[in-house]
Amino acid sequence: MKVLVTGNRGYIGTVLTPMLMDAGHTVEGLDSDLFERCTFEPGGAMPDVPTVVKDIRDVDVADLLGFDAVLHLAGLSNDPLGDYHPATTRAINFEATVHLAELAKLAGVGRFIFSSTCSRQPGTPAR
Numbered sequence: 001m002k003v004l005v006t007g008n009r010g011y012i013g014t015v016l017t018p019m020l021m022d023a024g025h026t027v028e029g030l031d032s033d034l035f036e037r038c039t040f041e042p043g044g045a046m047p048d049v050p051t052v053v054k055d056i057r058d059v060d061v062a063d064l065l066g067f068d069a070v071l072h073l074a075g076l077s078n079d080p081l082g083d084y085h086p087a088t089t090r091a092i093n094f095e096a097t098v099h100l101a102e103l104a105k106l107a108g109v110g111r112f113i114f115s116s117t118c119s120r121q122p123g124t125p126a127r
């Protein structure tokens, strides 16, 4: 399958991408690259796949055309960050994610996998 991994340059994405490639899938990425230059060695050991450097809040349907599946990892991935700026977290993790799924459907993408732990909505009490 031709697969788009959002957040492919993050903790999970850098492991998932080679696993998908080893399984025979064609992988492309989309990531705003928040962790640019934070790899462990010069140049980093980042999986070498075509990547659109873009915020998921700015994605349009053209970014999703031709893919069989979207594996959606992009987002702000921990509760302290959500507490730090709840509105931004909501805009990325909730609103942009719903919009991305709607665009994927519009683009004819057959599968959409949302990986978030959804551990807590900003502003709700910790469990």
Ligand SMILES: NC(=O)c1ccc[n+]([C@@H]2O[C@H](COP(=O)([O-])OP(=O)(O)OC[C@H]3O[C@@H](n4cnc5c(N)ncnc54)[C@H](O)[C@@H]3O)[C@@H](O)[C@H]2O)c1
Residues within 6 Å of the ligand: 006, 007, 008, 009, 010, 011, 012, 013, 030, 031, 032, 033, 034, 035, 054, 055, 056, 057, 072, 073, 074, 075, 076, 077, 092, 115, 116, 117, 118
């Ligand atoms: N790390 C874990 O143990 C774990 C476990 C279960 C589920 N998850 C889920 O997997 C997903 C990814 O987690 P992670 O640990 O790889 O996070 P991470 O923070 O390491 O990576 C997230 C990636 O998303 C990108 N990103 C952030 N905001 C973006 C935006 N607005 N537009 C485009 N790209 C953006 C970042 O640049 C980064 O590369 C999250 O939804 C998380 O809840 C993580």
